[in-house]
Amino acid sequence: DTAVSQTPKYLVTQMGNDKSIKCEQNLGHDTMYWYKQDSKKFLKIMFSYNNKELIINETVPNRFSPKSPDKAHLNLHINSLELGDSAVYFCASSPNTIGETQYFGPGTRLLVL
Amino acid sequence: GESVGLHLPTLSVQEGDNSIINCAYSNSASDYFIWYKQESGKGPQFIIDIRSNMDKRQGQRVTVLLNKTVKHLSLQIAATQPGDSAVYFCAERGSYQKVTFGIGTKLQVIP
Structure with a gap:
């Protein structure tokens, strides 16, 4: 069974479109994250939720909006996609304490044309 | 971690040798460190x-x-194997339990 899963795995879309990426974890963890990894492999945290509550909200454009319907799911909605949004987006989860070992999903490769 | 330039640092190691991947972190208040592959x-x-x-x-x-x-x-990775080829990240947990990832190092194992 996949511990942290993301859908879709690949996403190719036009500039200006709105898209969502879904993430689910079956580890029973309380904390979930979204990361963006650019072409140089730099990993930057975007958001962190603990038990459905927003904990970390880095300097991310308002076009990005996370939603956590329950503690096993953290979805990422992106409005008005821009070329610079092209990247790999990783979802992760960790047990109770923020910053402890994180379990990453396989990533969603987003390409904005 | 710290930025070391525009390109992903690369370490090439012969299979069977030991590998050492380094990371400089920035926050003296960081209390927890993790390596990821x-x-x-x-x-x-x-x-x-x-x-x-x-x-x-x-x-x-x-x-x-x-x-x-x-x-x-x-x-440090002992007796490096081809399966160790990957990008390695250090991460530090600093203020407000925020985790920051380093820039990453690419390890290439030469058979």
Whole structure:
């Protein structure tokens, strides 16, 4: 069974479109994250939720909006996609304490044309 | 971690040799450090961690060393194998439990 899963795995879309990426974890963890990894492999945290509550909200454009319907799911909605949004987006989860070992999903490769 | 330039640092190692991957961290208040391995096309995967009250921690074929004086972290891989080829990230947990990832080092194992 996949511990942290993301859908879709690949996403190719036009500039200006709105898209969502879904993430689910079956580890029973309380904390979930979204990361963006650019072409140089730099990993930057975007958001962190603990038990459905927003904990970390880095300097991310308002076009990005996370939603956590329950503690096993953290979805990422992106409005008005821009070329610079092209990247790999990783979802992760960790047990109770923020910053402890994180379990990453396989990533969603987003390409904005 | 710290930025070391525009290109992903690369370490090439002969199969069977030991590898040492270094990481300089920025926050002297960081209390917890983690090494992750990211294989091509996959998400990062936990390798080993160390708390700031320790200098050294060993796992299976891997050792992490922490030097708080110079804010330096290293990952040693013994008897490097082709399957160790990946990008390795150090991560530090600093203020407000925020985790920051380093820039990553690409390890290439030469058969």
